[in-house]
Amino acid sequence: xxxxxxxxxxxxxxxLRVGGGALIGVLFFLTVTVLMxxxxxxxxxxxxxxxxxxxxxxALLASLLTLDRLFTADHEDGSLDLIVMxxxxxxxxxxxxALAHWLAAGLPLIVATPVLGLxxxxxxxxxxxVALTLLAxxxxxxxxxxxxxxLAVTLHRGGLLLAVLVLPLSIPVLIFGVAASQAAISGPxxxxxxxxxxxxxxxxxxxxxxxAAAASLRHGLD
Amino acid sequence: MTLTDLxxxxxxxxxxxxxxxxxxxxxxxxxxxxxxxxxxxPDDYQQGATVKIMFIHVPNAWLSMFxxxxxxxxxxxxxxxxxxxxxxxxxxxxxIGAAFTFLALVTGSLxxxxxxxxxxEWDARLTSVLILFLMYLGLMALWRAVEDPSRAAxxxxxxxxxxxxxxxxxxxxxxxWNTLHQPASVFRAGGPTLDKAFLWPLxxxxxxxxxxxxxxxxxxxxxxxxxRRVRSLQMMQASRTAVIGxxxxxxxx
Numbered sequence: 001x002x003x004x005x006x007x008x009x010x011x012x013x014x015x016l017r018v019g020g021g022a023l024i025g026v027l028f029f030l031t032v033t034v035l036m037x038x039x040x041x042x043x044x045x046x047x048x049x050x051x052x053x054x055x056x057x058x059a060l061l062a063s064l065l066t067l068d069r070l071f072t073a074d075h076e077d078g079s080l081d082l083i084v085m086x087x088x089x090x091x092x093x094x095x096x097x098a099l100a101h102w103l104a105a106g107l108p109l110i111v112a113t114p115v116l117g118l119x120x121x122x123x124x125x126x127x128x129x130v131a132l133t134l135l136a137x138x139x140x141x142x143x144x145x146x147x148x149x150x151l152a153v154t155l156h157r158g159g160l161l162l163a164v165l166v167l168p169l170s171i172p173v174l175i176f177g178v179a180a181s182q183a184a185i186s187g188p189x190x191x192x193x194x195x196x197x198x199x200x201x202x203x204x205x206x207x208x209x210x211x212a213a214a215a216s217l218r219h220g221l222d
Numbered sequence: 223m224t225l226t227d228l229x230x231x232x233x234x235x236x237x238x239x240x241x242x243x244x245x246x247x248x249x250x251x252x253x254x255x256x257x258x259x260x261x262x263x264p265d266d267y268q269q270g271a272t273v274k275i276m277f278i279h280v281p282n283a284w285l286s287m288f289x290x291x292x293x294x295x296x297x298x299x300x301x302x303x304x305x306x307x308x309x310x311x312x313x314x315x316x317x318i319g320a321a322f323t324f325l326a327l328v329t330g331s332l333x334x335x336x337x338x339x340x341x342x343e344w345d346a347r348l349t350s351v352l353i354l355f356l357m358y359l360g361l362m363a364l365w366r367a368v369e370d371p372s373r374a375a376x377x378x379x380x381x382x383x384x385x386x387x388x389x390x391x392x393x394x395x396x397x398x399w400n401t402l403h404q405p406a407s408v409f410r411a412g413g414p415t416l417d418k419a420f421l422w423p424l425x426x427x428x429x430x431x432x433x434x435x436x437x438x439x440x441x442x443x444x445x446x447x448x449x450r451r452v453r454s455l456q457m458m459q460a461s462r463t464a465v466i467g468x469x470x471x472x473x474x475x
Binding site: 147169179 | 373377380384385395
């Protein structure tokens with residue numbers, strides 16, 4: 001247990017200090033959201049209707065871009081080999097790394113959501129709904145994305161390949177995240193239904209992600 | 223003859239040399255029968271002659287999912303049983319599966335044009351098949367990203383199994399998304415159950431297409447084995463010329 005908490009603390013510290021780059025995700029999120037009005041026009045009514053979808057897409061892309069860092073730096077300096085060889089089960093170590101990554105790169109996105117909601121003319125309920133669905137949904141993005149990150153690091157290929165592999169897997173999260181936010185704002189469906197499915201998706205990915213990532217690390221690193 | 227006997231690529235090649243002509247012949251005969259029966263099938267009272275697209279479309283759609291199943295079993299073969307031919311099977315199945323999925327999409331949109339009045343409708347089924355197609359392409363990109371086949375095989379196996387778990391979830395989500403966004407009125411409400419005049423040609427075509435897949439898959443596996451042999455021969459030759467070159471340099475010095 002202490003090994004895992006040490007791993008989490010170390011990862012968060014590395015991510016937040018110089019060269020960590022966890023907060024670049026928030027900057028990217030902000031930039032993508034600012035770009036949207038230029039594409040669809042400054043119509044406030046339209047923006048508030050598209051708002052939840054824009055915020056979700058931005059958060060999805062931001063969390064995808066930061067995923068590259070999940071294993072790469074550790075692989076470069078050799079600490080990933082130590083983690084694979086250590087007595088702590090690799091599945092738990094992967095889960096701990098993903099948790100640390102989510103705390104450092106995922107949570108800031110959710111904290112930034114209310115500010116970005118203001119830019120998109122979202123009212124209080126809508127902003128709260130989007131933030132809540134992001135809180136429930138981004139762990140699923142991180143934990144399924146971790147599979148792609150593990151594959152990419154064993155193949156020494158990152159970037160586009162990672163995106164192509166991970167994005168189709170994140171479609172369910174996107175569907176239910178946006179649906180739950182829309183349901184809270186206007187929708188005919190009650191907020192609870194899509195939101196509980198979103199939570200279920202996060203829980204499933206919590207199980208599948210570490211096992212698949214550990215399997216690909218174990219088979220892929222030599 | 224068990225699966226472990228086939229672990230020897232030479233024995234596999236010998237077996238497929240004997241089987242392939244028969245398989246190809248059976249496929250051709252069944253396809254001919256199926257196409258004749260589909261052409262002779264009566265027109266639908268609602269859809270007219272366009273219903274005949276179904277005889278091509280449905281087998282393709284069925285194979286698009288079946289091939290992923292085959293690849294998942296092959297992925298288990300790679301990761302669990304370490305069967306030497308499993309990754310050959312997985313690698314050569316992916317492009318064929320992608321081709322079937324693509325054909326299902328094309329025939330689906332050609333069928334959709336007269337039925338829905340548009341080539342592309344964000345219909346739940348078409349959308350989930352499109353996502354399946356994207357996943358096939360991603361898998362092929364993964365295979366092509368790495369030179370060492372065995373390294374790529376293990377990564378692709380993990381991705382195939384993750385995909386096998388995720389495909390039903392994606393299918394369910396897309397269904398849910400579609401019912402949320404679109405009223406069901408666009409589509410025929412509970413189309414009539416298939417008449418025997420349609421059922422028989424469809425069954426024959428489904429079997430013919432499955433045989434077509436098996437034939438293509440075995441042929442592609444043969445090619446892949448031979449390609450790997452050529453590759454290792456080339457590597458051996460390259461290292462030999464390198465050694466000889468070094469020796470000559472040593473002699474000159």
